[in-house]
Amino acid sequence: xxxxxxxxxxxxxxxxxxxxxxxxxxxxxxxxxxxxxxxxxxxxxxxxxxxxxxxxxxxxxxxxxxxxxxxxxxxxxxxxxxxxxxxxxxxxxxxxxxxxxxxxxxxxxxxxxxxxxxxxxxxxxxxxxxxxxxxxxxxxxxxxxxxxxxxxxxxxxxxxxxxxxxxxxxxxxxxxxxxxxxxxxxxxxxxxxxxxxxxxxxxxxxxxxxxxxxxxxxxxxxxxxxxxxxxxxxxxxxxxxxxxxxxxxxxxxxxxxxxxxxxxxxxxxxxxxxxxxxxxxxxxxxxxxxxxxxxxxxxxxxxxxxxxxxxxxxxxxxxxxxxxxxxx
Amino acid sequence: xxxxxxxxxxxxxxxxxxxxxxxxxxxxxxxxxxxxxxxxxxxxxxxxxxxxxxxxxxxxxxxxxxxxxxxxxxxxxxxxxxxxxxxxxxxxxxxxxxxxxxxxxxxxxxxxxxxxxxxxxxxxxxxxxxxxxxxxxxxxxxxxxxxxxxxxxxxxxxxxxxxxxxxxxxxxxxxxxxxxxxxxxxxxxxxxxxxxxxxxxxxxxxxxxxxxxxxxxxxxxxxxxxxxxxxxxxxxxxxxxxxxxxxxxxxxxxxxxxxxxxxxxxxxxxxxxxxxxxxxxxxxxxxxxxxxxxxxxxxxxxxxxxxxxxxxxxxxxxxxxxxxxxxxxxxxxxxxxxxxxxxxxxxxxxxxxxxxxxxxxxxxxxxxxxxxxxxxxxxxxxxxxxxxxxxxxxxxxxxxxxxxxxxxxxxxxxxxxxxxxxxxxxxxxxxxxxxxxxxxxxxxxxxxxxxxxxxxxxxxxxxxxxxxxxxxxxxxxxxxxxxxxxxxxxxxxxxxxxxxxxxxxxxxxxxxxxxx
Numbered sequence: 117x118x119x120x121x122x123x124x125x126x127x128x129x130x131x132x133x134x135x136x137x138x139x140x141x142x143x144x145x146x147x148x149x150x151x152x153x154x155x156x157x158x159x160x161x162x163x164x165x166x167x168x169x170x171x172x173x174x175x176x177x178x179x180x181x182x183x184x185x186x187x188x189x190x191x192x193x194x195x196x197x198x199x200x201x202x203x204x205x206x207x208x209x210x211x212x213x214x215x216x217x218x219x220x221x222x223x224x225x226x227x228x229x230x231x232x233x234x235x236x237x238x239x240x241x242x243x244x245x246x247x248x249x250x251x252x253x254x255x256x257x258x259x260x261x262x263x264x265x266x267x268x269x270x271x272x273x274x275x276x277x278x279x280x281x282x283x284x285x286x287x288x289x290x291x292x293x294x295x296x297x298x299x300x301x302x303x304x305x306x307x308x309x310x311x312x313x314x315x316x317x318x319x320x321x322x323x324x325x326x327x328x329x330x331x332x333x334x335x336x337x338x339x340x341x342x343x344x345x346x347x348x349x350x351x352x353x354x355x356x357x358x359x360x361x362x363x364x365x366x367x368x369x370x371x372x373x374x375x376x377x378x379x380x381x382x383x384x385x386x387x388x389x390x391x392x393x394x395x396x397x398x399x400x401x402x403x404x405x406x407x408x409x410x411x412x413x414x415x416x417x418x419x420x421x422x423x424x425x426x427x428x429x430x431x432x433x434x435x436x437x438x439x440x441x442x443x444x
Numbered sequence: 445x446x447x448x449x450x451x452x453x454x455x456x457x458x459x460x461x462x463x464x465x466x467x468x469x470x471x472x473x474x475x476x477x478x479x480x481x482x483x484x485x486x487x488x489x490x491x492x493x494x495x496x497x498x499x500x501x502x503x504x505x506x507x508x509x510x511x512x513x514x515x516x517x518x519x520x521x522x523x524x525x526x527x528x529x530x531x532x533x534x535x536x537x538x539x540x541x542x543x544x545x546x547x548x549x550x551x552x553x554x555x556x557x558x559x560x561x562x563x564x565x566x567x568x569x570x571x572x573x574x575x576x577x578x579x580x581x582x583x584x585x586x587x588x589x590x591x592x593x594x595x596x597x598x599x600x601x602x603x604x605x606x607x608x609x610x611x612x613x614x615x616x617x618x619x620x621x622x623x624x625x626x627x628x629x630x631x632x633x634x635x636x637x638x639x640x641x642x643x644x645x646x647x648x649x650x651x652x653x654x655x656x657x658x659x660x661x662x663x664x665x666x667x668x669x670x671x672x673x674x675x676x677x678x679x680x681x682x683x684x685x686x687x688x689x690x691x692x693x694x695x696x697x698x699x700x701x702x703x704x705x706x707x708x709x710x711x712x713x714x715x716x717x718x719x720x721x722x723x724x725x726x727x728x729x730x731x732x733x734x735x736x737x738x739x740x741x742x743x744x745x746x747x748x749x750x751x752x753x754x755x756x757x758x759x760x761x762x763x764x765x766x767x768x769x770x771x772x773x774x775x776x777x778x779x780x781x782x783x784x785x786x787x788x789x790x791x792x793x794x795x796x797x798x799x800x801x802x803x804x805x806x807x808x809x810x811x812x813x814x815x816x817x818x819x820x821x822x823x824x825x826x827x828x829x830x831x832x833x834x835x836x837x838x839x840x841x842x843x844x845x846x847x848x849x850x851x852x853x854x855x856x857x858x859x860x861x862x863x864x865x866x867x868x869x870x871x872x873x874x875x876x877x878x879x880x881x882x883x884x885x886x887x888x889x890x891x892x893x894x895x896x897x898x899x900x901x902x903x904x905x906x907x908x909x910x911x912x913x914x915x916x917x918x919x920x921x922x923x924x925x926x927x928x929x930x931x932x933x934x935x936x937x938x939x940x941x942x943x944x945x946x947x948x949x950x951x952x953x954x955x956x957x958x959x960x
Contacts, residue, residue: 147913151921151925184671184675188812188819189819273658275673276668276673303657308654312924315653318923319653321928322554323554439489442657442658
């Protein structure tokens with residue numbers, strides 16, 4: 117009896133010692149990624165099943181907040197991997213010198229070519245204006261048709277919101293030097309500008325506005341989670357700007373191998389099959405089983421995307437022309 | 445004046461509280477500035493943001509207080525069934541998270557709201573909520589309750605004997621106002637104006653969402669932009685300093701116009717019956733209109749969220765538990781800080797100024813400064829909840845002091861000499877003279893502190909990690925994941941907890957007749 121207790125104690129102690137030696141991988145991401153209904157829990161369980169490590173999430177509000185957090189903590193950051201920056205942030209992120217090449221070459225399925233050695237896409241989507249087909253059966257088919265209509269739209273502030281900044285880039289990519297003119301035309305159509313996506317989407321669902329700036333994948337949420345087929349996006353003939361969400365390894369990571377393993381897992385079929393119905397974006401690879409029903413609607417024909425350098429250079433002038441046009 | 449020597453602990457305690465507050469406000473700002481490298485200077489857009497910030501805050505304060513005066517007057521002099529419940533319920537909008545309040549307002553004043561349905565029925569064009577008027581409407585909705593409560597406390601401090609004397613002398617309505625109420629208002633209104641002005645000074649989500657676009661940019665949004673869009677800490681610190689400067693200027697103006705409490709005591713007896721007739725009708729309209737304006741949006745929030753309350757996912761309930769713990773810790777801290785500063789404020793003016801200063805700081809700047817300060821020494825995530833409790837207590841302190849200090853000064857002015865003549869010890873003076881007159885404002889202050897802490901979504905957002913989300917954060921997370929119906933349910937839970945904590949503490953600490 118006594119020896120059994122001793123054995124049990126020894127076993128317990130060795131298990132404790134083993135636990136203490138399990139390496140930790142810290143992943144900095146945005147908070148909706150780690151929510152119960154986000155992709156985080158399934159990806160954590162899946163990775164931990166094979167890595168012999170403990171995956172720990174740290175969160176910030178969104179991609180911009182994550183980058184600001186990294187800049188604040190600098191080289192002292194304990195994060196090994198960052199998940200959830202986009203191409204509007206990667207130029208500044210690369211310039212910080214805090215990231216290392218990932219060295220992976222998965223078979224990506226994006227509407228554009230991707231060859232960035234540091235930032236690896238894990239999902240993507242097109243920005244689009246979403247409407248309710250019962251209230252607006254025939255949506256405008258371009259920015260110019262929207263300008264000519266008497267519809268009201270809600271957009272997000274580019275200074276505090278990812279889609280808001282995406283729309284600035286969209287107008288610039290589609291219209292170049294005519295962007296300021298387009299914004300002046302859009303100004304009367306804009307009901308209000310919200311600080312974040314959720315406020316804008318909430319206003320739209322309340323019926324305050326006819327359309328809201330969101331993603332082409334937003335209607336899939338309503339179709340799949342709510343069995344509500346009445347939401348759709350308006351396909352614009354100018355094309356749609358892309359948001360590509362990326363992950364990267366931090367140069368200062370004390371677990372560089374595990375960090376790379378995590379990126380590899382993140383673009384594997386197991387993790388990618390979770391993405392569509394948790395993050396409500398398109399997966400970064402072709403899934404053998406195809407996309408869930410509800411994601412299979414028509415897609416925009418033309419994709420627009422600035423390189424990170426172009427996006428960084430366009431940002432301040434685009435913001436200035438947006439503010440001038442809407443502050444009138 | 446021998447006994448007036450303070451109880452030994454008050455002075456050091458007040459100094460300690462002041463040090464904590466200064467460290468939180470100025471220290472955080474300095475931390476941000478120290479971490480900055482260069483930075484863009486003042487820009488033309490900042491002048492526009494400054495102007496809009498001032499205009500919306502000033503208008504919101506003026507309208508809130510102007511509307512609060514007839515409402516508080518009516519509530520102060522009328523007694524009717526359900527009055528206590530009405531006063532308590534009308535306080536609810538102030539403790540709502542702003543996004544919940546906006547949702548409630550939209551249900552009433554939005555494009556598909558009740559008001560526009562009615563206008564459409566009458567054949568009028570719909571009225572748009574978006575623009576400066578929408579911002580002011582929302583700020584009045586949020587702050588009218590506080591203004592009413594602070595003014596009610598002013599009315600409660602008019603001794604009943606004065607009303608009796610006025611009645612005996614046959615004063616009409618005007619004479620009564622001029623001799624009794626106007627002098628009280630002259631003392632109370634500047635403080636209430638300043639408090640509402642300071643709250644609206646750091647407004648961000650309401651101003652932007654209802655303001656209709658970038659012309660509704662406030663300084664707080666410009667600070668947000670500097671932090672996150674430009675990652676320009678120097679600029680963020682400069683803008684935060686300008687915002688704090690505005691607040692200090694408002695506080696300085698308040699100090700200039702505040703008159704000392706007069707030592708004209710009464711025996712705290714019941715006042716005579718108020719006038720009837722036209723005055724009664726006027727009071728009924730004031731109470732009815734304010735009640736409708738404040739309660740209809742709350743009703744809309746309840747109607748939407750109640751059906752989802754029972755089926756809320758588990759993380760929401762866990763977050764609610766965490767929020768309650770943070771609020772409890774925050775209330776204890778608030779009680780200690782408020783007690784030290786209130787007692788110290790009987791002898792000096794600086795404690796009041798220091799306590800009010802917490803309102804002038806940008807929540808984002810405080811959070812970032814704390815993050816920079818804490819990060820080299822500890823994991824900010826581990827400190828998320830304690831830091832939130834402390835910052836919430838500091839943020840609620842100005843409201844607590846606004847309620848406590850005038851009442852304490854008044855009690856001291858009226859009864860201090862009597863206590864002295866009777867040779868009461870400081871302890872007995874505190875227990876027998878001050879506390880009975882302070883427990884009502886104290887109950888109000890701590891109840892408010894608990895409710896504000898429950899609804900706060902400021903500093904925690906910068907520190908928080910998975911597993912330490914508070915209820916307001918969970919509500920936002922639900923909204924961010926398309927789950928508007930669950931978010932509405934969480935909003936009702938939040939409202940119920942905040943309101944329950946407010947009313948509960950007010951009754952327990954303030955006594956049976958609290959809130960009157």
